[in-house]
Amino acid sequence: MKKREIWASRVGLIFAAAGNAVGLGNLLRFPSKVALYGGGAFMVPYFVALFLLGIPLMILEWVIGRYAGARGHGSMTGIMGSLFHHANWARVLGSLGVAIPFLIVCYYIYIESWTLGFAFFSLLGQIPEPVASSDPKTAMTPYVEFFKSYTAPSPVAIFFLLVTLLINWYILQRGVVKGIEFTAKLGIPALLLMGIFLAVVSLSIRGGKGFEGLLYIYTPDFSRIWDPHVWLEASGQIFFTLSLGMGAIATYASYVKAREDVLKAGLWTAGINEFVEVVIGASIAIPAAFAMFGALAVPELAKEGTFRLGFMSMPAVLMALPFDWLLSALWFLLLFIAALTSSLALIQPLISLFEDEMRWKHSKAVNVSMLMVSVGAFLSAFLPGFIDELDFWAGTFMLVFFALVEIIVFVWIFGVHKFHHELTRDVFMKVPKGFVYFFAITSPIFLVALLYQWGVLQLPKVVASADSTVVIARLFILSTLVFLAFVAVDSRRRYLSGPHL
Numbered sequence: 001m002k003k004r005e006i007w008a009s010r011v012g013l014i015f016a017a018a019g020n021a022v023g024l025g026n027l028l029r030f031p032s033k034v035a036l037y038g039g040g041a042f043m044v045p046y047f048v049a050l051f052l053l054g055i056p057l058m059i060l061e062w063v064i065g066r067y068a069g070a071r072g073h074g075s076m077t078g079i080m081g082s083l084f085h086h087a088n089w090a091r092v093l094g095s096l097g098v099a100i101p102f103l104i105v106c107y108y109i110y111i112e113s114w115t116l117g118f119a120f121f122s123l124l125g126q127i128p129e130p131v132a133s134s135d136p137k138t139a140m141t142p143y144v145e146f147f148k149s150y151t152a153p154s155p156v157a158i159f160f161l162l163v164t165l166l167i168n169w170y171i172l173q174r175g176v177v178k179g180i181e182f183t184a185k186l187g188i189p190a191l192l193l194m195g196i197f198l199a200v201v202s203l204s205i206r207g208g209k210g211f212e213g214l215l216y217i218y219t220p221d222f223s224r225i226w227d228p229h230v231w232l233e234a235s236g237q238i239f240f241t242l243s244l245g246m247g248a249i250a251t252y253a254s255y256v257k258a259r260e261d262v263l264k265a266g267l268w269t270a271g272i273n274e275f276v277e278v279v280i281g282a283s284i285a286i287p288a289a290f291a292m293f294g295a296l297a298v299p300e301l302a303k304e305g306t307f308r309l310g311f312m313s314m315p316a317v318l319m320a321l322p323f324d325w326l327l328s329a330l331w332f333l334l335l336f337i338a339a340l341t342s343s344l345a346l347i348q349p350l351i352s353l354f355e356d357e358m359r360w361k362h363s364k365a366v367n368v369s370m371l372m373v374s375v376g377a378f379l380s381a382f383l384p385g386f387i388d389e390l391d392f393w394a395g396t397f398m399l400v401f402f403a404l405v406e407i408i409v410f411v412w413i414f415g416v417h418k419f420h421h422e423l424t425r426d427v428f429m430k431v432p433k434g435f436v437y438f439f440a441i442t443s444p445i446f447l448v449a450l451l452y453q454w455g456v457l458q459l460p461k462v463v464a465s466a467d468s469t470v471v472i473a474r475l476f477i478l479s480t481l482v483f484l485a486f487v488a489v490d491s492r493r494r495y496l497s498g499p500h501l
Contacts, residue, residue, distance in 0.1 A: 004069065004072060004074070004254075004255065004356070005175055005176040005177055005255055006176075006177075006255050006256065006257055007176065007177065007181055007255055007256060007257075008177045008181060009181075010260075011185070012177070012181035012182075012184065012185055013181070013256060013260070013265060014265065014268045014269065014272070015181070015184035015185050015187075015188040015189075016180050016181050016184040016252060016341075016345075017249070017252050017253075017265060017268070017269040018184070018188055018268070018269055018272035018273060018341075019180075019183075019184040019187060019188055019341025019342065019344070019345065020243050020248055020249060020252055020269070020341065020342060020344075020345035021241065021242050021243045021249070021269055021270070021272075021273035021342075022188070022191065022272065022273050022276045022277075022338055022341060022342065023108075023241075023243075023338050023339055023341070023342030023343075024108070024111060024112070024115075024310075024335060024338060024339050024342070025237070025240045025241040025277075026241055026273065026276045026277040026280075026281045026338065027195075027276075027280070027281045027284065027285070027310065027334065027335055027338055028285070028306060028309065028310040028335070029237065029240060029241070029306055030237060030241065030277050030278075030281045030282070031281060031282070031284070031285040031286050031302075031309050031310075032285075032302045032306045032309050032310075033233050033234070033237050033302075033306075034217055034282070034286060035286055035289075035298045035299050035301065035302035035309065036233075036299060036302040036303060037224070037229070037230045037233050037234070038221060038223070038224055038230065038299075039216040039217050039219070039221065040216070040217065040218060040219045040220050040221035041221040041222070041223055041224040041225075041227075041230060042230060042233070042234055043217060043218065043220070043234075044220060044221070044222060044225060045225075045230055045231045045234035045235065046234040046237065046238065048234075049231075049234055049235040049237075049238040049446075050238055050274070052442060052443060052446055053235065053238055053239075053244075053403070053443055053446060053447070054238040054239075054242050054244065054270065055266075055267070055270050056439040056443060057242075057244045057245070057403055057406070057407075057443070058242055058244060058249065058266045058269060058270045059262070059263060059266040059267075059423070060406060060407070060410060060411070060419075061244065061247075061249035061250040061253060061266075061406070062249065062250075062253045062262035062263070062265055062266040062269075063253075063262050063263075063266075063410075063419065063422050063423050064079060064250055064253075064406075064410045064414075064422075065079070065249065065250035065251065065252065065253025065254045065256070065262075066253050066254070066256050066258075066260060066262045066422070067422050068082055068250070068254055069253065069254030069255060069256060070258055072356060073254060073356055073357075074250075074251045074254035074255065074348075074349070074352030074353075074355075074356050075094070075097070075098050075247065075251060075349050075350070075352040075353035075356060075357060076094040076095070076096070076097025076098055076247035076250065076251075076349065077091050077094040077095045077097070077098055077353050077357055077484070077487070077488045077491065078091075078094070078352075078353070078356050078357050078491075079094060079097075079247075079250060079254075080093055080094025080097070080409065081094060081488075081492065083409065083410075083413070083414055086492050086496065088488070088489050088492060091488035091489065091491070091492055092485045092488045092489065093405065093409075094247075094488065095353075095481070095484040095485050095487070095488040096398065096402050096405070096481070097246065097247030097250070097349065097402060097406075098247060098349045098350055098353050098484050099394075099398075099480050099481050099484050100245070100246040100247065100394050100398045100399065100402060101243075101246045101247060101248045101345075101346040101347070101349050101350070102346070102347075102349070102350050102372065102373070102376075102480060102484075103376070103390050103393070103394035103395075103398075103476075103477060103480060104246065104346055104390070104391075104394050104395050105343050105346035105347055105373055105376075106373060106375075106376025106377055106379070106380055106390060106476075107376070107377075107380040107386070107387040107390050107391065108339070108342070108343055108346065109161075109164060109165065109168065109339075109343050109373060109377050110161055110377045110380040110381050110387070111339065111387075112164055112336065112339035112340060112343055113157065113160045113161040113163070113164035113165075113377075114150070114151065114157070114160075114311065115332045115333075115335035115336040115339055116160050116163065116164055116332075116336045117150065117156060117157060117159075117160035118150075118311065118315075118328075118332040119329050119332035119333045119336055120160070122325050122326075122328035122329035122331075122332055123325065123329045125325050127143075127146070127315055127319055127324075127325070127328055128142035128143060128145075128146050128315075128319070129142070129319065130142075130316060130319045130320040130324075134293070134294075136289075136292075136293040136297040136300070136301060136313070136316075139292075139293070139316050140301075140312050140313060140316045143311070143312040143313075143315045143316050144312050147311050147312055153381045153382065157381065158381065161377060161378075161381060165370065165373070165374055165377065167340065168340070168343055168344060168347065168370065168373075169366065169367075169370045171183050171340075171344060172344060172347060172348070172351060172366045172369075172370070173362075173363060173366050175362060176255050176348075179344075180344050180345075180348070183340070183341065183344065184341055187337045187340065187341050188272075188341065190337060191276070191334060191337045191338055191341075192276070192280075194330050194333065194334045194337075195276060195280035195281075195284070195334055196280060197330070198280075198284050198327070198330060198331060198334065199279075199280050199283035199284050199287075201321070201327065202283060202284045202285075202287045202288040202291070202317075203283055203287050205287070205288060205291035205292065205317070205321070206291045206292075209290065209291040210283075210287030210288060210290060210291040211287065212287070212290045212291075212295065213283075213286040213287030213288070213289065213290035213291070213298070214282065214283065214286075214287060216286065216290065216295065216298070217282050217286060218282075228453045228457060229457065231450070231453070232450060232453055232454060232457065232458070235400075235446075235450055236396050236399075236400075239396075239399040239400060239403065240395060240396075240399070241273060241277055242269075242270060242273055243342070243345065243346075244399065244403060245398070245399035245400060245401075245402045245403035245406065246346075246349075246398075246399060246402065247349050247402075248345045248346055248348065248349055249269070251345075251348050251349045251352050252345060252348070253265070254352070259426045260426070261426055261427050261428055262427065263423065263427040263428065263429060263431070264427065264428050276338075284314075284331075285309040285310060285313065285314055286298060286309070288313070288314060288317040288318075289301060289309060289313050289317065291317075292316070292317045292320070293313075301313050310335065314328075314331055315328055315331075318331060347369055347370070347373060350369045350372070351365045351366055351369045353484075353487065353491070354368060354369065357487075357488075357491035357492075357494065358487065358490075358491045358494050359494050376390075376476065379472070379473075379476060383469045383472060383473070384469060385467070385469040385470060385473070386469055386472065386473045386476075389462075389469070389470050389473035389474065389477075390473055390476075390477065392458075392462055393474075393477055394477065396454070397451075397454060397459075400447055400450050400451055400454070401451065403447055404444055404447040404448065404451070407439075407440060407443055407444055407447075408444070411436065411439075411440045412440060416433070416436055416437065416440065417433075419436060420433045420436050423436065
C-alpha cells in the first residue's frame, strides 16, 4: 500500500487547518446572521455554543483524525470502520462524513466562483458606479441588478465557475503538501493582511462612524436569550464556520505526524478562525454598512439574503470611496482566498475515501472527485433554489446530526478512557478526564435540543416546499448518500485485499 502523505511543517499544518475552517462563513455568513438576529443578542448564544460545542468538537476531530491516520484512514468511512473491525454498518454510517462536505462544496464552489468573477470585474472597472443616496435600497439598486444578472447565471459566471473548478483541480492534483499546504502558506497570510487592511478602512469611514457597527455587535443584549431561533442560528454558525460535523477537520488531522500535538493544533485552528470571524469579519461589512446607511438599514439589508452584505452592500460602500476599484478588488479577492482554502478541504474527504479505501491512485481519485463536484456545481448554477435546499440539509441539519454521531461513537463507544488517552498523548497540556465526561454529557444534550428545535421550527417549512427544483435537490442528496454507502461497502473488500488501481 502506498505511504500516505503527511504535512511537511507545523506552520503549513496550522495554516492549512485554519484555511479549512476560515471561509465565506466568516466574512459573509457571520455578518449577515449578526445583523439579522440582533447584534449583541446573537453573540451571547454564539459564544456559549463556541465553548460548549465548537472547541470540544474541534479537538475531538483532531484527536480521532490523528488516531485513524496512523492506521491509514483519512475519510470518515475508513475512520468509523477502523473502530468496528470494518463492519459494513460502521463504514456506511461513516460515509455521512464524506457526503456532507461533498454536498456543501457542490454549491459552495459556485459561490466561490462569484468572488473570483467580481474581483476581475473590479480590476477591469466594470463594477457599476455608485448612486448618491442615503437610502440603502436606492444606493444598492445598480449592484442588486448587476448581481442578479451575473448569477442568472450569465455566460461569464459559467466561465469563472469553470476557472474555479480548474484551480481547485490543479491544486488538489499536486497533493497535500505541494498543493493544499503550499496554497495555505501563501493564502492565509495574504488573507489576514487584506482582511486587517479592509477592516481599518471600514472602521474609518466618515470619521470612524463604522465603530458604531462594532458596538452594535459587541454590546451584550439578553433581550432574546430565550428565543430558540437565535440559538439555532448561532449554533449553526459555529458548526459552519469551524467546519465541524462534516469530517473535513478529521481528514486533515489524518495527515499529521504520529506524535503531533493535536490539542495545540485544534486550539490554533479554532483561534485563527475566530480571529478572522469575530475581529476581521465583524469589522468590515457591518461597520461599513453602519457608516454609509445607518443602524436601522443593516438588519433590513440582511433580510434580503446571506450574501447581500457581501456582494451588494459592500460594493455600494467601497465604490463610493477613493481607489474604489482597488478596494473592491481586494474585498472580492479576500473572499476568493477564504473560499478556496475551504473548498479544497471540503473535497479532500472524498479524495481520501477513494485513495485510502478504494486504493485508487491519487490522480484518478482527484479526477473522479472533481467530476462529481462539477455536476453538483452546475446544478447549483442552473437550478434556482438548489443552493438553499442543499444548504439546509447538508449545511445545517446534517452537521448537527453527524456531530452527535461523532460524540456517541468516538467518546462513548470508543470509550472515554481510550479517548482521554489519545487526547493526552504528546500534547502540551494534560486535560483532566472530568472535562471529557462534561463534554460527553452536556454537548449531546445541547445537540439533541438543537435537533428538536430544528424539527419543530424549521423542518415543517422545508418539507412543505416541494417544487421541481426542490425535488431534484433532494434526489441529488439521496443519490449521493446511496452512492457513498455503496462505495463504503465495496471499499471494505478493496481495502482489505485489493492493490492500487
